[in-house]
Amino acid sequence: MRTIKAGMLGIGNVGTGTYKTLQMNRKHIQDTAGVDIEIVKILNRRPHVDRGIDVDPSVYVQDVDLILNDPEIEVVIELIGGVEPATTYMAQALKNGKHVVTANKAALAENGKMLSKLAEENHVMLRFEASVGGGIPIIKPLTGPLYSNQIEEILGIVNGTTNYILTQMTDNGSDYDAVLKDAQEKGFAEADPSGDVEGHDVANKLAVLMSLVFGMDVPPSKIPTEGITAINKVDISYATQFGCKIKLIAAAKKVGNAVECDVQPTLIPVSHPLATVSNEFNAIFVTGNAVDDLMFYGKDAGPLPTGSAVVGDLIEVASAIEKNCAFDIQPLLRYDSDLEFLGEGSNQYYVRFEVEDRPGILGAISSTLGRYEIGIESMMQSSQSKQAEGLATLVFIFYETGRSVLDQALEELKSKSFVKSVESVIRVQK
Ligand SMILES: NC(=O)c1ccc[n+]([C@@H]2O[C@H](COP(=O)([O-])OP(=O)(O)OC[C@H]3O[C@@H](n4cnc5c(N)ncnc54)[C@H](OP(=O)(O)O)[C@@H]3O)[C@@H](O)[C@H]2O)c1
Structure with missing residues (x-):
């Protein structure tokens, strides 16, 4: 059985979880997936720190290029986190023809398009199961x-x-x-x-x-x-x-x-x-x-649940290398749609007001909302907590409306003398 050699960048929570998962299940992975994976170098900027894992100290390196330029290493596992230097390291690994496995949503959210393009151009795989949902396969x-x-x-x-x-x-x-x-x-x-x-x-x-x-x-x-x-x-x-x-x-x-x-x-x-x-x-x-x-x-978090997802990606990449088809597997991130980006759309909203505790207020609020075509689905009223101050709490759930329309209506209501404050606006999902 061929051994696929990997280099890992970072040995924090997820790095140690990944190393432990691989150690714990290496034989099982060999038996079931038919591949052997070995982490041969780890970028560890503080090698004196006890990471609670059983690792030969000679595996630790402080120069990232010893991993990115090592011709024996076919997969780079990026577990540093943050946008930089993680993006630069992943980009260099991909350019050097190495497959990349990462848990880094920050770098993918910012630079996923560039990294996917590099993976495609260099016929290598970019995998990131742990980046969303940690241990949850999504x-x-x-x-x-x-x-x-x-x-x-x-x-x-x-x-x-x-x-x-x-x-x-x-x-x-x-x-x-x-x-x-x-x-x-x-x-x-x-x-x-x-x-x-x-x-x-x-x-x-x-x-x-x-x-x-x-x-x-x-x-x-x-x-x-x-x-x-x-x-x-x-x-x-x-x-x-x-x-x-x-x-x-x-x-x-x-x-x-x-x-x-x-x-x-x-x-x-x-x-x-x-x-x-x-x-x-x-x-x-x-x-x-x-x-x-x-x-x-x-x-979604924790060394072993997240390590489980990282090792799952490693097995997929190692299997594809062994079957000699990794070059044929497309990046998963896509940037090809012509869908329009709208941001926050129409929703139902919960709104809590502090108002003067006197008759007619509810009607006045309803008529302002009505001019913005905002309908009231449910309402609660309480005058207990602030009765001494002459205030009442009104809490509404509105029917679906656009956020900007709601904000305009609330601005108008805030200008009324009987509205003391709009305390909260929270989206409602039905
Ligand atoms: N924690 C989770 O449960 C979880 C879940 C899902 C995804 N993730 C993602 O997994 C990645 C790693 O997270 P983590 O929780 O393992 O972080 P962490 O515990 O802070 O570990 C980061 C590791 O990277 C090292 N590092 C940081 N900057 C470096 C640099 N410039 N050069 C060399 N080494 C550097 C750190 O070194 P030192 O040890 O010397 O500080 C540490 O070993 C992140 O992208 C995170 O979003 C984490």
């Missing part, structure tokens, strides 16, 4: 079995940190700051959680999914993105009373010849399968025009 189903469908909509809970925080706030009534601290202590949130809680990690993953599903090149900065930092216990409590949970959802939907997309906290009915996805678990809900609804569920 790239392969979308780019294999589901090619038989036109995908109509994709909805994802694709960030474990934010889902853990929202679940704890919902189930235990905890405060955002306390749960974030707890998540950091348990290793579910990074020391600097901004990329997660502000939604940028999710936008990167949605950009990758939109390329796979709709063939669109959408820079993540163009995706309307809102994180979970403004979500509070009051809105979670009203959402519960409306029979919903609040989840951070990546959404992309085909509407005629265009695609609407955004990343934002969303009220989702408890009967929806995504509402059952709790804590660090993630799920991607896909609707195809033949297969109907599907949900892919599992752990």
